[in-house]
Amino acid sequence: MNLSVAEENYIKSIYKLEETTDGVTTTGLAYELDTKPASVTDMAKKLKEKKLIDYEKYQGISLTAEGKKAALHIIRRHRLWECFLVEKLDFSWEEVHELAEELEHVRSEKLTNRLSEFLGNPVIDPHGDPIPDAQGKMGKQRTQVSLDQARTKRLEVTAVSDKSTALLEFLTAKGIRLGTQLEIIERYEFDNSIEIKIRNQPAFTISEQVSKNIMVRPV
Amino acid sequence: MNLSVAEENYIKSIYKLEETTDGVTTTGLAYELDTKPASVTDMAKKLKEKKLIDYEKYQGISLTAEGKKAALHIIRRHRLWECFLVEKLDFSWEEVHELAEELEHVRSEKLTNRLSEFLGNPVIDPHGDPIPDAQGKMGKQRTQVSLDQARTKRLEVTAVSDKSTALLEFLTAKGIRLGTQLEIIERYEFDNSIEIKIRNQPAFTISEQVSKNIMVRPV
DNA sequence: TTTCTAAGTTAGATTTGTCTAAATTTTATT
DNA sequence: AATAAAATTTAGACAAATCTAACTTAGAAA
Structure with a gap:
């Protein structure tokens, strides 16, 4: 096709x-x-x-099943290029989405598979999303919830769903990246904002808009 | 632009x-x-x-001057991607031209320059062509003539002008690659074919079509 | 210089992906 | 159930890049 x-x-x-x-x-x-x-x-x-x-x-x-397969191949290419840009060319996570949007359209199975191998067959991309394998199979996402729905206080960031430069720059500025451990201090009902704390740094508040896009798991 | x-x-x-x-x-x-x-x-x-x-x-x-500058930027991207494919992803020189034709259209100066750096700022591509620098300047081609016009007997292959898979596969099969040293044994006027010899291997004959596309320098 | 031919250009059509505006269907609301 | 609102589709148009067929020009040959 x-x-x-x-x-x-x-x-x-x-x-x-x-x-x-x-x-x-x-x-x-x-x-x-x-x-x-x-x-x-x-x-x-x-x-x-x-x-x-x-x-x-x-x-x-x-x-359709065929459409899904096609989608997974495109996503595979996208996420592999993101890995390449971050790991080999030293780009930051907020810069790679747009570039990968272009690189993903170079359709060559050989290139894709060689690239994957070169990167050590990574299974998650710089935003925490899983990378489909050559057959289009994706490792089950670890159970993850968005920060605004988390049930426990102590959490670890596993992925970010919105890939916009704006959000990712904001998170970087706040010291939030994949693997960051944080603690929920307070939830404010009137606007669903959340006060969080990373390590020993002073607590700060993030909007619902932001917390919705941060995927976490209990720690 | x-x-x-x-x-x-x-x-x-x-x-x-x-x-x-x-x-x-x-x-x-x-x-x-x-x-x-x-x-x-x-x-x-x-x-x-x-x-x-x-x-x-x-x-x-x-x-125009501007057009030339644009061309050199495109050529830079093309040749850098060829280097990447050969050196990092282990492609052979006959496979990379087509892929680079696609990759070259991803226009990002930052990507291009990071890629160049990652590759150690190479100055020639896998076919022996010079790579323009970030300003579009290209190192002077070493004086090179096509094999069919060479004046001396002992020569070294410096580049190949036709990048078709067909020619490159043929050259690979014959043991001819960049840097290969060869000796002209005989020229046949009726069809301008040339008999050549590499090292201690048996001599063989190549057509004018082929020899025209092999660039060499005296050695 | 005239004439012929190859090279180059124009005109009009086609394909892909998009748009606006109008018409239609679905759904939500009274 | 009737009607209003929202979502969706159709119709017709456009821009980019291409094509074929017909026409024009440049340059070589006579």
């Missing part, structure tokens, strides 16, 4: 929305791809034709 | 033709890009508009 860059981006976004929301809608996908619902409808017809998605007028979109 | 992939490929091909032929014609460029003269005319208008080429109807095409 030969996909255009645009088609690959649709597949990837559909996969992401299937993971994080329930039901992929025309409008939701348009928002995710920063395009218009009308464009999504057009592309949906094309991807249905290629048997990558199930789609009926007004009934939403979902990936 | 923001160039599309198609525009970058035109600029690159124009640069190549300026180097290897005299005068860049519509037909020649169409042939190089595997497209039609009519398409070249269309694109020429666009690139003239962007001040990357000088172009007047029926008068041929040439790069």
Whole structure:
């Protein structure tokens, strides 16, 4: 199956929305791809034709098995390039997403697998997301909850869901990265903000917007 | 200046033709890009508009200073990726050209410069071509002639001009790579083929087509 | 100098991916 | 159930890059 860059981006976004929301809608996908619902409808017809998605007028979109496989291959490439950029070229985690968005579209299995090998077949990327293997299989995510829903006080950061430079720069500035251990001091109900403390540093408060995007596990 | 992939490929091909032929014609460029003269005319208008080429109807095409600079940046990226693929991912020289054709279009100065640094700022690529530096300056090619025009008997291979898999595989099979030292045994005038000998191996004959694409220097 | 041919250009069509505006369907609300 | 609101689709248009077919120009040959 030969996909255009645009088609690959649709597949990837559909996969992401299937993971994080329930039901992929025309409008939701348009928002995710920063395009218009009308464009999504057009592309949906094309991807249905290629048997990558199930789609009926007004009934939403979902990936077929083949579509899912395609998505996992794109995600594999994306995450491997992110590893490369961080580990070999010394980029920081907030810089790599955009570059990987471009590099991921170079479709060569040989390149992908050689790159993986060169990096020591990593299983998580710089944002804590798992990397599918050459067959498209992904190691089960360790059970992780977003910080705003955590039940226990002492936690370790396992991943970040929003890859925007803005969020990642903010976290870096606050000293939060993968593996950071933190403690919840207080929850403020009026705006769902949370006061947290890292090690012996002074406590500080983060908004719900931020805590929603920090994935953690009890420690 | 923001160039599309198609525009970058035109600029690159124009640069190549300026180097290897005299005068860049519509037909020649169409042939190089595997497209039609009519398409070249269309694109020429666009690139003239962007001040990357000088172009007047029926008068041929040439790069402006700005166009040349753009070309050198693209070539830099292409050759650095070729080095990466060969040196780090263990690809052979006949496999890397096509992949680099895709990777070269990821436009990020930071990525390019970090990659160069990671590779130890190489100055020649796996085919023996010089790599422009971050400013677009290229180390003077060592004086090199194609094998079919060499004046002396004992020669060393410095570069290969045709990057097709077919030629490179042939050379590899014959034991010819960068740095290979060889001796001209005989020239056959009727078809301009050449009999050569490497080290102590038995001599063999190569066609003019091949010898034209092997660059050498006296040794 | 005229004529012919190869090279180059224009005109109009096509494909991909997008858009806006209008029409339609679904869903939520009274 | 009727109607309003929101979501979705259709219709028609556009830009980029390409093509074919027809036309024009430049330069070589006579």
